[in-house]
Amino acid sequence: DIVMTQTPLSSPVTLGQSASISCRSSQSLVHSDGNTYLSWLQQRPGQPPRLLIYKISNRFSGVPDRFSGSGAGTDFTLKISRVEAEDVGVYYCVQATQFLSFGGGTKVEIK
Amino acid sequence: QVQLQQWGAGLLKPSETLSLTCGVYGGSFSAYYWSWIRQPPGRGLEWIGEINHSGSTNYNPSLKSRITISVDTSKNQFSLKLSSVTAADTAVYYCAGYTTKYWGQGTLVTVSS
Numbered sequence: 001d002i003v004m005t006q007t008p009l010s011s012p013v014t015l016g017q018s019a020s021i022s023c024r025s026s027q028s029l030v031h032s033d034g035n036t037y038l039s040w041l042q043q044r045p046g047q048p049p050r051l052l053i054y055k056i057s058n059r060f061s062g063v064p065d066r067f068s069g070s071g072a073g074t075d076f077t078l079k080i081s082r083v084e085a086e087d088v089g090v091y092y093c094v095q096a097t098q099f100l101s102f103g104g105g106t107k108v109e110i111k
Numbered sequence: 112q113v114q115l116q117q118w119g120a121g122l123l124k125p126s127e128t129l130s131l132t133c134g135v136y137g138g139s140f141s142a143y144y145w146s147w148i149r150q151p152p153g154r155g156l157e158w159i160g161e162i163n164h165s166g167s168t169n170y171n172p173s174l175k176s177r178i179t180i181s182v183d184t185s186k187n188q189f190s191l192k193l194s195s196v197t198a199a200d201t202a203v204y205y206c207a208g209y210t211t212k213y214w215g216q217g218t219l220v221t222v223s224s
Contacts, residue, residue, distance in 0.1 A: 048214040096210040099169050100158040
């Protein structure tokens with residue numbers, strides 16, 4: 001099983017500043033087809049998760065360009081630039097290279 | 112645009128069987144695996160299992176003995192059954208597809224005597 005580890009657990013951020021979340025997998029997420037199936041989800045309170053980024057760095061439809069993803073192999077990062085009030089929520093990394101497994105989540109809140 | 116709509120019983124007694132169904136509207140039902148995921152109150156996301164249009168399944172080993180996921184391709188629907196539920200199975204259950212691109216609205220399932 002692939003274990004996903006996210007840090008930090010919580011990220012207080014000032015409006016307009018940036019937030020960065022790290023995600024590490026217990027083994028390489030490079031699939032045999034050459035793709036790396038690492039995604040980032042946002043979950044606002046009381047709502048289902050919403051896809052932000054797929055295959056490391058591709059923004060899903062309608063996602064603001066303030067959200068960006070990077071990384072390779074086993075280490076990945078989500079960056080939120082110019083944080084807005086609507087960005088408050090819990091962020092999860094998820095791998096789909098071998099079934100699905102999720103990171104533990106990072107709570108982004110406004111200072 | 113792909114939409115997932117899920118339904119099923121929200122209150123169960125211990126030892127009963129949880130049953131949920133997810134309908135897929137739009138997109139290609141045959142192109143992807145379709146998943147069930149759950150989230151206990153105040154906690155993170157747990158993958159339960161997945162199925163494709165031909166009925167091929169993969170299950171979370173920790174739940175495998177109690178899970179059945181099935182598909183009805185004539186209706187573009189897939190279903191989850193979880194047997195012998197306990198309070199530990201209380202959670203919001205989600206269906207999802209296209210490797211988490213699309214999600215159902217979630218169903219809160221509470222197990223209580």
